Amino acid sequence: MKNSIILLTLFVAMHISFVSAQTDTISNNIYQYNGNLGIGTRFPTSKFTLITDEVITNPTFGICNIRNNHYATFEGFSASDVPFVGSLINGRRSRGTLDNPQNVIAGDRISGIVSAMYYEGEFRFSSGINFYAGQGLDYYSYPSYMVFRTTGVDESVSSERMRLSEEGHLGIGTDNPASSLTVAKGDIFVEDISYGIIMKSPNGQCWKGILNNDGMLVFNLIDCPAIVSNNDGSNNNSGENQGILVYPNPGDDILNIQLNENHGYNHYVITNMKGETTFGDIIESDFTRINISSLAQGSFLIRFHDKNGKMKASEKFIKK
Secondary structure, three states: HHHHHHHHHHHHHHHHHHHHHOEEEEEEOOOEEEEEEEEOOOOOOOOOEOOOOOOOOOOOOOOOOOOOOOOOOOOOOOOOOOOOOOOOOOOOOOOEEOOHHHHHHHOOEEEEEEEEEEEEEEEEEEEEEEEEEEEOEEEOOOOOEEEEEEEEOOOOOOOEHHHHHEOEEEOOOOOOOOOOOEOOOOOOOOOOOOOOOOOOOOOOOOOEEOOOOOOOOEEEOOOOOOOOOOOOOOOOOOOHHHHHEEOOOOOOOOEEEEEOOOOOOOEEEEEEEOOEEEEEEEEEOOEEEEEEEOOOOOOOEEEOOOOOOOOEEEEEEEEO
16 A cells, blocks of 8 residues: 555656646647747747747848837846846857757857848848957867948948957957057047057056147156956966966976866866967866876966856966
């Protein structure tokens, strides 16, 4: 009798679980599964999942539209005590198909925000911010860059006006910025003469140069501007303050890595001083021994990334 009660209890529990997780057909190709709504899928993985297999070309309207005779806005509300949580628009891109995704290649547009204005009988795309896969893609490297486009007077097609490169270089009027700021085919205009150029001399003093009425750039000693740290308080240029010990340095064949207990690092990447990746691996413990016998003599960087791929710290070492 006791065994029968146990079996009956298990059967009822399994039945309740099956009923709560079963798929209900609401209409043709519209389903409800475990509290989630799906269109094009019987098993939606989020509160609302839409899956189609449609070929969309401009200027055809896309898969999902919000239309209204007044404001037509998409608003995201989030509440969390976690610093990096917030409302996001997450654009994901692969080659191949959804069921068989393939690697993207450099130059593929990953996502973007575009705008179109109605004029003379049709909507005309005029500006946008696009995100692309960059050069140097591999397992531990996911470079990307941003392109800003606008359409000028007497133009009907948008053109690239500004680019933020993989290295963080900002280019205005060029798609290949060679420095932190590169301006091509244009001038830099400082209208308010109280502003100018601030540079730091080798002795650590800061100087501000402004133009006088004779067209001469005059520099005056000033207090250096305050340095703003990263939002997460990390120091990406050195692992010393991140609880990272790399030894022996210089080293021969073995490099030892000692991390603090709360390091939060997921994997490391070793690059040469040109930024070219040599190899990397997952971090499985607080102490790691790395065989660097295959490296040529010279200087290298070991970079530490979190689980989201963000570089949190780096250390330089020398292979003897």
